[in-house]
Amino acid sequence: MGHLDQVDADRLRAWLSEVRSSEATAALMVAVAYDRGIGTAELASWYDRSEEWVAETIEALDSPGFVSTVARLEGVDLDAVADESNLAPATVRDWFDDLGDEPVPEAADVVRRYAEGSVEPVRSGSPSTVYHLDRAVVDERGWSIDDDDLFAKAAEADLDLPEYGRFLVEPGESILEAAERGGRSWPYACRGGACSNCAVIVVEGDVAMPGQSILSDEQIRAANARLSCVGVPITDEVKVVTGVGDAADFADLRLPSPADEAGASD
Incomplete structure (x- = not known):
């Protein structure tokens, strides 16, 4: 038995x-x-x-x-x-x-x-560490977002903020909020999941994205894109490539950012 x-x-x-x-x-x-x-x-x-x-x-x-x-x-x-x-x-x-x-x-x-269907989408109950790498660096170094060792190469390279780094995202924070709390200046516009300005590509880990209304299923599933303004880490570690909002696949979904508007008024 x-x-x-x-x-x-x-x-x-x-x-x-x-x-x-x-x-x-x-x-x-x-x-x-x-x-x-x-x-x-x-x-x-x-x-x-x-x-x-x-x-x-x-x-x-x-x-x-x-x-x-x-x-x-x-x-x-x-x-x-x-x-x-x-x-x-x-x-x-x-x-x-x-x-x-x-x-x-x-x-x-x-x-x-x-x-009972009475709760919000999945959110983590513990902090997550987010590693970030700027897309411009990936392009300049001849790397690819699809490289399995992308972040290992970034860790070995002579990189520092704002191109590469890490920060902690507390429960209930979005990735963008935590990045700003850590002194980073990331692109954004709507802050509500309705534009692509703050888009990132998730290379490792997973990020919930409740409330987004702009990215297509293909961008989410195939490209693994997330909006950092509403993106909430679910795994203990997340590795993302930043600065993808102005890439060809996302440019049509951008909005004028506060920085753009400030520059235009100077």
């Missing part, structure tokens, strides 16, 4: 009192019973499910990062959350799974609120 290998069955039991859907309840009970030595065939009979369903459910829950499975069973549409935040579905799944390290009542409350 089997036993769970990767997850503490007591933690699954703690979730039993927190979930609301019959699907999540059945899945958790199956996993807990399996850990006590009940076979998959018998469990299938008990819960009037296929043995395949039982096996797949046990496999999905027998993981330190099982919360995304519970969230899905509770009715959270992970793909819709990803779309709302302009994130990859895998990033949203990992974000939910990271809740497995939190106290069960707190993690369950997050899942419940997403299941």
